[in-house]
Amino acid sequence: MAEYINEKAGYLDEKAGAVTVDFAPWRPRTQTYIDGHTLQAVTVEKAWGEYKLNDGNSIPAIAYGTWTLGNGDNAIGQVDQALGTGFDHVDTAQSYGNEEEAGKAIASSGLKREEIFITTKFSGRDNLSIAESIQASLKKLNVKYVDLYLIHHPRLAQPDIKTAWAEMEKIKAAGFAKSIGVSNFGVTELTELLATAKVKPAANQILLHPYVHARQAPTLALCAANGIIVEAYSALLPITQLPGGALDKPLAEISAKLNAKPEQVLLAWVKAKGAVVVTTSSKKDRLESYLAAASLPLSTADVARLDAAGAVGYQSRKLKFALYTLAITGLFGVVNHLGRAFYA
Template sequence: MMPEIRENNIPAVTLNNGVQIPQLGFGVFQVPQEETQRIVEDALETGYRHIDTAAAYRNEAGVGAAIAASGIPREDIFVTTKLRNGEQGTAHAAFQNSRTALGLDYVDLYLIHWPVPSQGLFTEAWKTMEKLYASREIRAIGVSNFLPDHLDTLLKASDVVPAVNQIEIHPTFQQQDLAVKSRSLGIAVEAYSPLGQGGDLGAAAVQSLASRYGATPAQIVLAWHLAQGTIVIPKSSNLARMRENLGATALTLTSAEMAEITALDSGARVGADPAVAAHSQL
């Protein structure tokens, strides 16, 4: 029997500044601008209260329109957006543009999207974000795709420890050393591409556990993430899959079952390598 969705039962992770973030959120990467409002409205109607977007996705306006149309109190929705790589030197203006596009008075979490070490600008961008955080225009600030050396460089020049490091994590690419380091610094770990863009769902261990629990393979993988305290932001434009993904919160895997999925790690990255990635996103 497929796990039931329990209303308002999405667990929360408390960030290092006391702000709470729903652990299971909804990502809008590659959602077309013209479809974003409808899809995010569906996600909110289904029960999601954490929406993850970015300036580079060019769909912030649709996210904001969906929030406005939902009738849900603003304080009940957690909104994340991200700083474009090509705007690290103009982070204040970039943030204001994102906030205007979203139509919000404040953003819950603002991330540096990629470190782009070849630019040498991410510490400058962070100092600007610290000021925005101090002025309460952002409730929490963090990073995305930051490797250990990027974190070390940032922390040497910063006053605020990032609240989140959003990185690629899925069963076949777990970045365990980076996750351990982030957590040791008090930085919450958030997984993008948590299902390996669907590529990990066919693994024999995942399929076997899905059959055992009467669950979907996606629910099994998401339950594995949730059990580790990882924040996850799966994406789906399909209403039924949105609902199914929320059902992961009703699953509890045994330690042996967790180990079966952990054993799938093969170091197979799906996305770009943050050590060298330098796309402008403009």
């Protein structure tokens, strides 16, 4: 039976021959597993590691996203499961409606505050200003600060990007967020922000997978030039929503060569791009496989092959991608007005 993996509402069949992962009893930040390729004990912290942000702080290279979780006890349980599996970065947002649930799971995890990296986002909910919204988020999360606070979409930067970013800088200065950044910002918006920013964004969370890599290249280059870490959401879309494209063959062949699952290869591709992975699943074994993906020996040739196939596939499926991209990013204002954001 196909298994739900909670990545933009996608389904994925189980694949045989995946990397075998045997997780030891849970330990904060240093979850140990046996690497299926080297047969050596490796820690999650070592496998995925952290990236240094341009403000001197560090960010774990993989995050558990709460976009699909809804709210209530199920959401609490899912975040608790992710933390118990070895994730130490929780990515949420005001528009997801489950900051409070994430906070409850974090509080009951037994981890110290400094052992968990918390990202949340200003989503323009409840007619609150950026300054008011961070206070609302801190209250729901039951913490004194978040590690990363993002503007969820450039359309939310009101009355303009310059003014909105100045408010974000005040939040960082006040200690309510250790780092500040943006989400879904392209070259135009980033250029406008950087022209007047006193503090550069530490991160830009964007849609990133091989089919959109070529289109996102200018944004990736601008981020790299300014030391802005890219966070990749929906990296598994080529499997969950867009099968049948040019990626299918190379992805299957690389997966077979590495004795890995296709989704692990896609996550390893994101890591090879130097981006933070933001992903999710309701299944513990999938979470374990995501953590194990960091150690896949994806070669430069493998990455280049996926890049090339992604570029071809994007052109041949241009209409579908245009419609899907519009659904994810273009309708934010409408959907947010209705009280729910339609993208991670």
